[in-house]
Every structure is written in C-alpha cells, then in structure tokens.
Amino acid sequence: MQELKCVVNGKNVAIMIDPSHSLADVIRYDLGLTGTKKGCEEGECGACTVLVNGLPVDSCIVPAMKANGKNILTIEGLEQNGELDPIQEAFMEAGAIQCGFCTPGVVLSAKALLMREENPTKEDIRDELSGHFCRCTGYLQFYDAVKLASEKIKSRKNKEKK
Amino acid sequence: MKKVEKHLFPKNVKEAVELLAEYKGEARIVSGATDLMLWIRDGKVSPSVLVDVSDLPEMRFVSVSDGKMSIGSAMTHAEIAAHPDVKRIFPALSDGCRSVGSPQIRNIATLAGNIVSAQPAADSVVPMTALGAQCELAGPDGTYMRPLCELSKKVGESYVDPTKEIITRIEIKIPSGKYGTAFKRIAPREAMALPVVNAAVMLEAEDDGTIKAARIVASPVAVVPFRAKNAEAHLIGKKASPKLFAEAAEAAGAEASPRDSLVRGSGEYRKVLVKDLVEQALIQAASLFA
Numbered sequence A: 001m002q003e004l005k006c007v008v009n010g011k012n013v014a015i016m017i018d019p020s021h022s023l024a025d026v027i028r029y030d031l032g033l034t035g036t037k038k039g040c041e042e043g044e045c046g047a048c049t050v051l052v053n054g055l056p057v058d059s060c061i062v063p064a065m066k067a068n069g070k071n072i073l074t075i076e077g078l079e080q081n082g083e084l085d086p087i088q089e090a091f092m093e094a095g096a097i098q099c100g101f102c103t104p105g106v107v108l109s110a111k112a113l114l115m116r117e118e119n120p121t122k123e124d125i126r127d128e129l130s131g132h133f134c135r136c137t138g139y140l141q142f143y144d145a146v147k148l149a150s151e152k153i154k155s156r157k158n159k160e161k162k
Numbered sequence B: 001m002k003k004v005e006k007h008l009f010p011k012n013v014k015e016a017v018e019l020l021a022e023y024k025g026e027a028r029i030v031s032g033a034t035d036l037m038l039w040i041r042d043g044k045v046s047p048s049v050l051v052d053v054s055d056l057p058e059m060r061f062v063s064v065s066d067g068k069m070s071i072g073s074a075m076t077h078a079e080i081a082a083h084p085d086v087k088r089i090f091p092a093l094s095d096g097c098r099s100v101g102s103p104q105i106r107n108i109a110t111l112a113g114n115i116v117s118a119q120p121a122a123d124s125v126v127p128m129t130a131l132g133a134q135c136e137l138a139g140p141d142g143t144y145m146r147p148l149c150e151l152s153k154k155v156g157e158s159y160v161d162p163t164k165e166i167i168t169r170i171e172i173k174i175p176s177g178k179y180g181t182a183f184k185r186i187a188p189r190e191a192m193a194l195p196v197v198n199a200a201v202m203l204e205a206e207d208d209g210t211i212k213a214a215r216i217v218a219s220p221v222a223v224v225p226f227r228a229k230n231a232e233a234h235l236i237g238k239k240a241s242p243k244l245f246a247e248a249a250e251a252a253g254a255e256a257s258p259r260d261s262l263v264r265g266s267g268e269y270r271k272v273l274v275k276d277l278v279e280q281a282l283i284q285a286a287s288l289f290a
C-alpha cells in the first residue's frame, strides 16, 4: 500500500491505495465515484476518461499513483452548487445521451476542449472527441452539444460581465 | 502472480538510475504507461517497482541551438505535435506524433516509451528515424549517445533495458542548407487505429535542387523500421522532380517485403502502399525547399 495525495474535484484527498491499481479503479472503488465508467480497459473506448491537470486521459490504463500531486476532475466535479455544468445541460438538450455509458468521458473531453478553446471548429471537436466510442446515440449529436455548450458558456460570461 | 508494490518518483535522472540498480532488475522505468500497464496486466512483464520519470524536468523540454534540436524524452506526443518549433523545423515529427492513438493517449504517451516499445511502425519512431535522431541514455556506467536506428532489435523489443537504463534525450541535427521532411500514414480510420503503412522522409538539397542526402523509412514492412536504401541511393546527385520521386518510390516498393497480415492487409497491397506513401512524402518534403 502507498499513500496517494491529490486533489479530486476540488477536494484534497489523501488515501492509502494499492499501487498496482489503475486510476479508474481507485476513483470507482476507493473514492466511490462511479460516474467514471470502465469499458474496454485497454485505452481504446474513452469511457474512463478523466482530466488530470486539465488534460483528458484514459484512467483505465493510468497507474493510480500517477495522480499523486495532481488535480483530477471526474464527471462528479462538474456541477457547481447544485447546478449542472453548461456542457451537461447542452448534452441533454441536444439529445446527445442515450444509454449514458460513454457520456461522462465525452463530456470531460468536451470540458477540456472548451476550457482551452472558446470557439472550437468542427475539426477541433472531431479531433478532441476522436478517442471516444458511442454505441447508441451516434456522433453528430456530440457536435451539436459541444457547439451549444460553447454558446451557453459565452452567454454566461457576457451576463457576468454586465 | 507478482504485482507492482511501489510506484516511485525519483527527483532526477541520477536518482532514477540508482533506484534501478538498487532493485536489481525488479524495478522498471515507466513513462506514460500506455503500453506498460497493458503488458503488466497480460503478465508479459512483472516489475514489482515502477520508477516514474514522466515528470522529471531534465527530460521535459524542447530546445533549438547550435544547429540541432534537443528533445527531452518524456515529452508527450500531444506536446510534440503542438510544439511550434517542431512544426516549423521537422513537420514529419509533429505529423507523426499527431497520428498516435487519440488525444487521451497522446496526452500521456511519451517519445521514450514509443522507442522502447519497439513496434516497427511506431508513429514517432518512424519520423525520428528518417530525421537521423540520436538518443542519450543514462545507465550505471554514465551517459552515452546511440543512433536511434540502432536501438530496435525486433518486434516489441529494443536494445534499451528499462530495468537498467533510461533514454533521457533525443537529438536531431538541423541541416544548414535546403531540406524538407514529411510523414504519411494510412490506417483504417483517422483516429485510434494502428497504421497499415506509414512512411517518413528527409531530403537535403543543394541550392539548385540537386538531392545530396536522403533518408526514407517505411513501416511496418520488417521487424524494425525499414530504410529504403535503394530508393535513397537513386535520389542522390539528381535534381528533384516528380519523375525522380516516382522512380525512387517504385524502388522503395520493390525493396520492401511486407508480410500478409490479417489485421493490416496483404503483403502485395502494402507494397503498393509503400510506393504511394513514399512518393507522396517525397513530393511534400521537396515542396518545402522548392
């Protein structure tokens, strides 16, 4: 067992973990945050995507100790004071969710993209989401959702300015 | 089954080398872990200690000086793909890095890992081989340089022993005269698919366009990244032209002998792809100095 210290969804975490475990397993079983899904467990499907220091990674193939000293964002960390993130709202409104298994990962990749790029092009979106498999909704609704989220984020910012 | 008991974070390369020595083969270097995690799970390797070098400042930089580019080997594929100096000076390398896996893989997978994993069509190794890269290694006997093209042994195995030594840095000479580089790849889909064939070239030319040096690499057509030497020889001393490039590409296709593969396609098909991708790469590289 080894001590893992990191920040998860804004909170400091210090726990003893098995260093042979993946970050996905520690997030799900040690921290109880089951929003992070395990799909292929080979880094192919993207269901387990979380942000480490703002960058999307496949947590199923990341050794958990790699999170040490880092800032981790999982799907549970997106809502603020009981309100959904604009990206989550946009995914619902654009019909970009069906069974929901790939959704947490896709939303986090969209989050990373929109934190970096306020007005992503179709190419940017395609590229950022290319590491995700969706087996029901299809991919077009993802574009719509990310575009809509980008509009929502901009209009919120404008309101705050006023 | 043995499992990982400790994941250690040395402060610098020196300490990392000492840790490897201390654990006498039980410890192994880890960078992004995109390959290693799967091998450990499959029982292909079973280190009890991981020595993590992915955040060492000594291995995380890109610098350009004295006519060469030096790259810390813990740089990720995403970082190299987006790096303005790499894009400008060696587009073959940024394009190769850009083609790896998905954003999630590129954000963490490193150049060093790509080299030591030794897949013949490794997407950053192929362009770095065409660029004539040299690697710096640090081990118990100090540091030394080795040409990258001498590090691959066979499919999945390199001459670097990650239980003893560390690739710390990659160095690439920037030609002083006219030159161009290019990378081409074909895969079943654009993301998250291994290449059916990839190819990288580097051309150096006199002011009048006469080719004075050429490196052409195509993969996977052999157990290590394949240099198309006949094609290279055909170019030397001749003026760059579409006809010349078509002839050289023909030679590259002829000297490559890819296997029939259920995953990648028939050998015959991939021979034609080698010819086509090499031709496209030569034309693109030459367009950068024309």
Ligand SMILES: Cc1cc2nc3c(=O)[nH]c(=O)nc-3n(C[C@H](O)[C@H](O)[C@H](O)COP(=O)(O)OP(=O)(O)OC[C@H]3O[C@@H](n4cnc5c(N)ncnc54)[C@H](O)[C@@H]3O)c2cc1C
Binding pocket: A042, A043, A044, A061, B028, B029, B030, B031, B032, B033, B034, B035, B036, B037, B053, B073, B099, B100, B101, B102, B105, B108, B109, B110, B111, B112, B113, B114, B115, B116, B117, B119, B121, B122, B123, B124, B160, B161, B162, B165, B166, B167, B168, B192, B193, B194, B195
């Ligand atoms: C889903 C998926 C898709 C992929 N797609 C591609 C692709 O399109 N193209 C491609 O080329 N590859 C691909 N890969 C393979 C892999 O991502 C690359 O080979 C990557 O560069 C490995 O780097 P890493 O930092 O993750 O290495 P690790 O997994 O950390 O290490 C790999 C090996 O190198 C050793 N090692 C690591 N760093 C050093 C060092 N500094 N010195 C000495 N030894 C070291 C380790 O001990 C281990 O043996 C893919 C992998 C996955 C899981």
